[in-house]
Amino acid sequence: MAVKLTVPISEEDIRALKVGDQVLVTGVIFTGRDAAHKYMMDNFIKGTCPDSEKETYDVLKAGLAGSVIYHCGPVVGKTNDGKHTFVAAGPTTSIREEPYQADVMGHFGVRAVIGKGGMRDRTLAGCKEHGAVYLHAIGGAATLIAESVKEVLDVYKLDFGVPEAFWKIRVEDFPCVVTMDSHGESLHDKIRTDSQKKLQEILAS
Amino acid sequence: MQGNLSRRRLKDGPGIERPEPRASARADAAMSGMGPGTPGFARDYCPMRDYGEGEHGQAAVSPWHPERDTGKLLLAHATRKTPSKMRRLGGFHMQDITEHLVELIKSASTDLGPDVQNALSTAVETEEKDSAAQGALLTILDNVEMSRKTGRPICQDTGTPIFYVWYPVGVSQLQIRKQVKAAVRIATEKTYLRPNAVEALSGKNSGDNTGEDFPTIHFDEWEHDYVKVGLMLKGGGSENCGAQYSVPSQDFPAARDITGVRKAVLDAACKAQGLGCAPGILGVGIGGDRATSMIKAKEQLFRRLTDSNEDAELDAMEKRLHREINELGIGPMGFGGKTTVLGVKMAQLHRVPASFFVSIAYMCWADRRKLLTIKNGSVTIEAP
Numbered sequence A: 001m002a003v004k005l006t007v008p009i010s011e012e013d014i015r016a017l018k019v020g021d022q023v024l025v026t027g028v029i030f031t032g033r034d035a036a037h038k039y040m041m042d043n044f045i046k047g048t049c050p051d052s053e054k055e056t057y058d059v060l061k062a063g064l065a066g067s068v069i070y071h072c073g074p075v076v077g078k079t080n081d082g083k084h085t086f087v088a089a090g091p092t093t094s095i096r097e098e099p100y101q102a103d104v105m106g107h108f109g110v111r112a113v114i115g116k117g118g119m120r121d122r123t124l125a126g127c128k129e130h131g132a133v134y135l136h137a138i139g140g141a142a143t144l145i146a147e148s149v150k151e152v153l154d155v156y157k158l159d160f161g162v163p164e165a166f167w168k169i170r171v172e173d174f175p176c177v178v179t180m181d182s183h184g185e186s187l188h189d190k191i192r193t194d195s196q197k198k199l200q201e202i203l204a205s
Numbered sequence B: 001m002q003g004n005l006s007r008r009r010l011k012d013g014p015g016i017e018r019p020e021p022r023a024s025a026r027a028d029a030a031m032s033g034m035g036p037g038t039p040g041f042a043r044d045y046c047p048m049r050d051y052g053e054g055e056h057g058q059a060a061v062s063p064w065h066p067e068r069d070t071g072k073l074l075l076a077h078a079t080r081k082t083p084s085k086m087r088r089l090g091g092f093h094m095q096d097i098t099e100h101l102v103e104l105i106k107s108a109s110t111d112l113g114p115d116v117q118n119a120l121s122t123a124v125e126t127e128e129k130d131s132a133a134q135g136a137l138l139t140i141l142d143n144v145e146m147s148r149k150t151g152r153p154i155c156q157d158t159g160t161p162i163f164y165v166w167y168p169v170g171v172s173q174l175q176i177r178k179q180v181k182a183a184v185r186i187a188t189e190k191t192y193l194r195p196n197a198v199e200a201l202s203g204k205n206s207g208d209n210t211g212e213d214f215p216t217i218h219f220d221e222w223e224h225d226y227v228k229v230g231l232m233l234k235g236g237g238s239e240n241c242g243a244q245y246s247v248p249s250q251d252f253p254a255a256r257d258i259t260g261v262r263k264a265v266l267d268a269a270c271k272a273q274g275l276g277c278a279p280g281i282l283g284v285g286i287g288g289d290r291a292t293s294m295i296k297a298k299e300q301l302f303r304r305l306t307d308s309n310e311d312a313e314l315d316a317m318e319k320r321l322h323r324e325i326n327e328l329g330i331g332p333m334g335f336g337g338k339t340t341v342l343g344v345k346m347a348q349l350h351r352v353p354a355s356f357f358v359s360i361a362y363m364c365w366a367d368r369r370k371l372l373t374i375k376n377g378s379v380t381i382e383a384p
């Protein structure tokens, strides 16, 4: 029923997916939202990586290839032995990253983006070009998703604040649905068009 | 706890706690028509229904009473009321309810009400087997159980805490407001709530969920002799899907009647798609002004999903819209499917002839609301 996606994810795995497929993501992935995307764009994609950011760049470059960016601002706790844990980790609205997402996918070789609400044309084109997908997590399922985060491995750019930092995490069977695939299909566009048509029918009845 | 309560009792002040030795106060109250023996007492489970007429034909003070938010006026109000009325009710003692409010917040944040959970379970059966829609609902239900077991917030966006306080004549709003704010701070510290209050323009987080008019508190003095506090946690994603229509307008040509209302609600539901974490629940306020209309819409979200509207016309429209919105095919999370909303709840208010507002409050599936009742010294927390 659900397809297992394990990091590193190959282009072949991605091209096999189509909208509506349910997937379970396993492996080491990164969280990143507004500040993180702007940072990657300004420093690494538009700019020439300043020396101060070289170390972070190397980590991201190595870690994101074949991996996943998760749009999430987690609630992070600490265990008794001082390790970070994710207390709640539901997805945040993805559309805010629309200006950056396609470039970030292309530059770092990201294979999937997890978020909620879907994204628009630029990202859809990026998915097609770079062999990537948009995965929709279950909005509000914060506890369940936090359970699937098995380990918090590291954090980068914590100066952005806890929700905005890059958290390197290991997830197991993180449940998502493919809503934008690498063949130019967007479930969001389809549902929007279909429901608007249906609305007119209902109003006419 | 008991010691703590008595220490905090105000000696001659008005209050809500009736200690045993003064049980005669109960008889006094009943005789003066205010006790639990009064006909019409708790005539309906939903506290919202106690708006409008008081039991003696006077209008009950509604949450948008002009004196609601002015500390100064409240003081004057309390002093004015104290001498005659309060002496008659003498024996009630104000207790500190902070700890109960903390429990209320915990319960709302971590334990989804049975009406919503049942509706989600039923929806699983109506969706196609193994579909993304069914998968989403099953994940949601797993999450609900997990949160209940671990005492963790159902969703990390614990939203705006919206309190509704119904209190007996003479209880101090100022004190309750202080206790609500204190409870919110404690609950934030205990991670039942995520710090969510940010300054409007700077975006600076206050860190403890309090701030300018944050949390929201609606006060309503009533003639019963006990306190009831409703709490709703209203997440941002769902709140963004709310809408308000001025009917008719250039962009929205519709009739100023129930057909126009239907059109507005369907339009709002279609615009929301799955973005408010569908399946949602819609509260609809018809009439009023822009503000009261939306307040009324939000109040509807307190109604039990399985209840019926007392107004036959609205009841029929609630059921029709519930069916029609689900026919749009948006489905859970907007994945497509038969469950776009779990319910539609409507109410109307008087309006001026020139205006006709239809306000729609969108609540996500994480419909977190609970009621705290403090009555005769016993404390209960339950879902509406």
Ligand code: SF4
Residues within 6 Å of the ligand: A090, A139, A140, A141, B155, B156, B157, B158, B159, B234, B235, B236, B237, B238, B239, B275, B276, B277, B364, B365, B366
């Ligand atoms: S809309 Fe509701 S369920 Fe979705 S993220 Fe916001 S609070 Fe959580």
